[in-house]
Amino acid sequence: MKKRIVALFVLLFSAVFVLTGCKGSQGQQTITAVGSSAAQPLVELAGEEFTQNNPNQFVNVQGGGTGTGLSQIQQGAVDIGDSDLFAEQKSGIDSSKLIDHRICAVGMVPVVNKNVSVDTLTLKQLRQIFSGEITNWKQVGGEDLPITIINRADGSGTRAAFQADVMGNAQFVRAQEQDSSGMVRQIVDNTKGSISYLAMPYLNNTVKTMKIDNVEPTIENIQNNKWKIWSYEHLYTNGEPTGMTKEFLDYIMTTHIQNNVVKKLRYVPIKEMKFQKDTKGNVTPVSQEGK
Template sequence: MKKIGAIAAASLFLLAACGSSSDVSQSNTEGEKSEASVSGSILVAGSSAMQPLVAAAAEEFEAENKDASVSVQAGGSGQGLLSVSNGQSDIGNSDVFAEEKDEIDAGALVNHPIAVVGMGPAAHPEVGIENLSKQQLIDIFTGKVTNWSEVGGADVDVTIVNRPDSSGTRDTFVNYALDGATPVEGITEESSNAVRQIISETAGAIGYLAFSYYDGSVTPLQVDDVEQTDENVTSGKYPIWAYMHSYTKGEPEGLTKDFIDYMLADTVQQEIIPELGYIPVADMKVKRDAEGNQSDI
């Protein structure tokens, strides 16, 4: 992964005096500029769609703050929300709103929207098609279509690759690509990396991925003749997208606050997010609430 340019020296140090996990050191020399550094360790867990972004941000953050450690784990949005709610992690990443998970006390969590991610159907390169109508997509994932020749593709059986129920990527795809229809059982993989690998290696396979996972090994399928592009997401033309949320239990403090602030600062928002295939929230011309209602900004 290409290294992101470091921000100017004045912004390398975050003035965080709220919490024991951040240490502030200042020079006693008269006339010399004060410097602050952050230290300690935090755990960030949750959305695998968000993991590449947070891992890249953590790497840059640690490079600029040598005494800080940010561990990043996947496991799915549901697990991220549960872990931060239970105090097992300091930050829970999710590509669904906490309010969408019945088992989560959303009122106890604070939402920090970091980015937007597009998602879509991805197929083995030899299925023979590049576009599906939404109805064809629903028919494939609900088992009504079992061979690609039924939708104009190659004569090869369809293999469905799913994420588990705890996955925010699955929730987003089911809600906005399948109109709430339940996918048939197929191959279930815990991470988006594994989904991509299975699709690329299995003739007739189809699953769903965040745009950030496309690397040329699978084919992103158009939906109703609309391509999976950032421009189509930001304009509202392409409907399969989600916010990338970082949740904290209450207002963040110490190193947790330092890292949240870093992800909202220019280095991440203007450099890392676009480079890794995500979309800055500020670029969106539409918005969506926890009930799934989309409207113009």
């Protein structure tokens, strides 16, 4: 009889312990944001700070590129799809049910190996390099050195933004392609005569940035549209966001994140942009009313 009582007590204690553990795990919430590598540093850092303020809420951030972000959010497979493009600009995406949350602007910057002596190119020369018309640095005032192009892979929003603002109707010449911004930077660092392009948050002293028409890629020049190669960072939701997804999107737009995290990572806060782009790439001044 005593053994039965003890066994029953152990069973009841175990049940209470298991139920208590389940309750703790049920109190945790996770949302997933997938897509643009250009947006990834900002979403990751904002997600970390969001979790510090909300210990039971976690933001799972993954890359994969704009194409992946838009296709995943369209399928409802994730909570947020990160994109460097308007959904309307991506083939195969039905934008009618997607809600656009523009969180900042970002510059795309040509980068070269540090041994390249050229400091500035015209926009036309940049286009001619990536289309294969210019193949040696001596053609643009540099030394006799073949140009090695490192392109981003098809489906990259950074590539699509660069193509829209630089290439126009010209096509990229066939070249090595990379999915990762970090890998692009590493290859340019290790390859003499190489050129590629990166979103500003990925710039560091391992590569050399290139001026375009003698304009430097700075935050101020992006704000004023003197630097022409830039895009928005979009966080898309499938329908109006609710719950934790809405809380996180609201948090990204707070003054703290916009004035600190956004600027620290070299993005441009939306409210500080003096020019705007539409889905067709048209650039117009931002109305000062209500700003």
